Structure formats: C-alpha cells, structure tokens
Amino acid sequence: MVSLEDEIKQNGLKVTPQRSKILRYIRENSGKHFSAEDVHKHVVIDNPNIPPATVYNILKMFVDRGLINSFEINGKAIYEGRVEPHVNFSCENCKNIYDFDLEGDLSYLEKNVDGKVISTSVTVRGICRNCLNELEASEKTLAR
Numbered sequence: 078m079v080s081l082e083d084e085i086k087q088n089g090l091k092v093t094p095q096r097s098k099i100l101r102y103i104r105e106n107s108g109k110h111f112s113a114e115d116v117h118k119h120v121v122i123d124n125p126n127i128p129p130a131t132v133y134n135i136l137k138m139f140v141d142r143g144l145i146n147s148f149e150i151n152g153k154a155i156y157e158g159r160v161e162p163h164v165n166f167s168c169e170n171c172k173n174i175y176d177f178d179l180e181g182d183l184s185y186l187e188k189n190v191d192g193k194v195i196s197t198s199v200t201v202r203g204i205c206r207n208c209l210n211e212l213e214a215s216e217k218t219l220a221r
C-alpha cells in the first residue's frame with residue numbers, strides 16, 4: 078500500500094509534518110466534510126504557530142492535485158477525503174452534509190470533457206430526512 082507520505086511525494090510536493098497531518102486527518106475521516114477552520118483547529122494542536130492561511134494553502138495544493146476533494150456550499154469551501162464522484166447533499170436546516178452515491182458508469186465524463194478529470198462535484202441542497210421528520214412532528218403538535 079502506498080503511504081500518504083509517498084502520495085504527497087508522487088504529486089511533486091515536499092513532505093512536511095503539517096502536510097502529512099492534514100492529509101491523514103481528512104482521509105481517515107472519509108465521509109466527513111470539513112471547513113478550512115475545522116482542519117486548522119485540528120492542526121494547531123501539534124503546531125500552535127501555524128496560521129490559517131498556511132492550512133488553507135496546503136488544502137488548496139491537495140485539491141489541485143486531486144488528493145482530496147473540495148466543493149462550495151453557500152459560498153463556503155468544504156473539504157473531504159472522498160475523491161470518487163458522489164453527491165454531496167447539504168441540509169439547509171441542520172447544515173449536515175451527507176454523501177450519496179452517483180449511479181451508473183461515469184467514465185463518459187472523461188470522454189465528454191475531452192481531457193483529464195481531476196474531480197467531479199455534484200452538490201444538492203435540501204432538507205434531510207431527519208429534519209423533515211422533525212418538522213412534520215412539530216406541525217402535528219401545532220395542529221392539535
């Protein structure tokens with residue numbers, strides 16, 4: 078298995094403890110979605126002097142090389158370890174982001190864009206099942 082450090086090197090980047098820590102954190106929490114501030118909060122534990130801008134630059138570097146995925150929700154950049162194409166469903170009520178699979182063979186994307194795909198991002202905004210259930214329950218209470 079290729080280590081994260083090897084992956085960083087293979088992408089032409091120098092390995093630093095901060096870079097390893099950031100990549101490991103995001104990859105080991107695949108399925109979770111982080112803001113740059115979330116990642117910074119985690120990295121400052123070991124690197125108290127690291128400015129948010131440095132974390133942001135490292136994240137951008139990883140995204141540019143396809144090591145992690147990034148997309149925007151309501152103008153805010155979100156980062157995640159899951160780089161395979163999938164749907165990010167954002168709940169407008171509880172602000173949780175859920176991963177859903179995209180169905181079918183997506184290799185046509187590569188053909189259609191006539192180039193190399195680095196990342197694919199599909200974002201859906203709505204209200205999640207949990208929130209819908211809660212809203213329904215409170216409407217029923219009000220109607221009584």
Ligand SMILES: [Zn+2]
Nearest residue numbers: 168171205208
């Ligand atoms: Zn919700």
Ligand SMILES: [Zn+2]
Nearest residue numbers: 157159165176
């Ligand atoms: Zn996701």
